[in-house]
Amino acid sequence: MIRILIVNDSKLTGGMVACALEDEPNMEIVATATTIEEAKSYLRRGNIDLALISSRMPEYGAMDLINHLQDSEVKIVLMGLSEPENQIMEYIEAGIEGYVLRDGSVEDLVKAINFMDKKEAQIPPGIAYDLMSRVAELSLVLEKLNSKELIQNEELTSREKDVLKLIEEGHTNKEISDKLVIEIGTVKNHVHNILSKLNVGTREEAASFFALIKARKS
Amino acid sequence: MKGVKIILASDSKFLVTLLRRIMDRSENLEIIEEYFDIDNLKEERTSGAGDWVILAFNKNSDEIEILRNYLNHEKGSRTRLLDFDADRDSVDVYEQNHAGQTITVDSIDDLYDILNAK
Secondary structure, three states: OEEEEEEOOOHHHHHHHHHHHOOOOOEEEEEEEOOHHHHHHHHHOOOOOEEEEEOOOOOOHHHHHHHHOOOOOOEEEEEEEOOOHHHHHHHHHHOOOEEEEOOOOHHHHHHHHHHHHOOOOOOOHHHHHHHHHHHHHHHHHHHHHHOHHHHHHHHOOHHHHHHHHHHHOOOOHHHHHHHHOOOHHHHHHHHHHHHHHHOOOOHHHHHHHHHHHHHHHO | OOOEEEEEEOOOHHHHHHHHHHHHHOOOEEEEEEEOOHHHHHHHOOOOOOOEEEEOOOOOHHHHHHHHHHHHHOOOOOOEEEEEEOOOOEEEEEOOOOOOEEEEOOOHHHHHHHHHOO
């Protein structure tokens, strides 16, 4: 039996989802929460296998709850997604096990939960391609991280570290130039030096490298 | 044939399939048509076939206005328009040529009650 917590800011919508899933023989609705705090309170009781979270929770609530569950054994299925594929990737990287798009159906939701239960996933080709690229990118970065090249990070100047942090946050050269109040040409020089010192080919690889270093230090 | 016939209009496939499941559980409610496109509804609907139109979770106020206009021009229609607002857990109920009435819905039973009301 899959014990499910439904998290939806609409009491009625949450109730309707609960009502629809109650027909499934292998699913039990433990509770329905309308706020993130209420959801966390239910999760503390420890009798939940799956959190079914609406992506439309206010104030980035869905991502907050996903991050909250990162070290727990509770699986996550996100529903109602209408974001472009790159944002779905962010949710996948944050730790969701399944998702249902806003254009999906209740049947798709049931399938996603059952796939998750069997430790499988149903992934559209576009997302699968992004995932494969991401795995390859991370694998390369990890390889470098585990080699002596890690030491080179220590050679970054204080300014280069500032620039690297802003690259990791997704800023363009122009935005970095504005934020650090330096010429755009200077930013480009810093980016060139960063890529060279980290021995990576792209800003994205540098950003992944920085994220892994941060994770390692924390 | 169930007593209350429902025309479902929503731009969300998920909500349409969800509402269909909920309606299937009721004794008296039956979805007879589904529309994902409001213009299609306006063009294809034949007058008087339904007791209700549900506009589920559609935040586009222009489309609600189109449906209200459609409703007002149906001859002798008993069709009513129910516009659900998920952010407030409430529905605005419109009858022909009447202003809307907002009703709070906290549960599926509340929704059943509103739909079943004559």
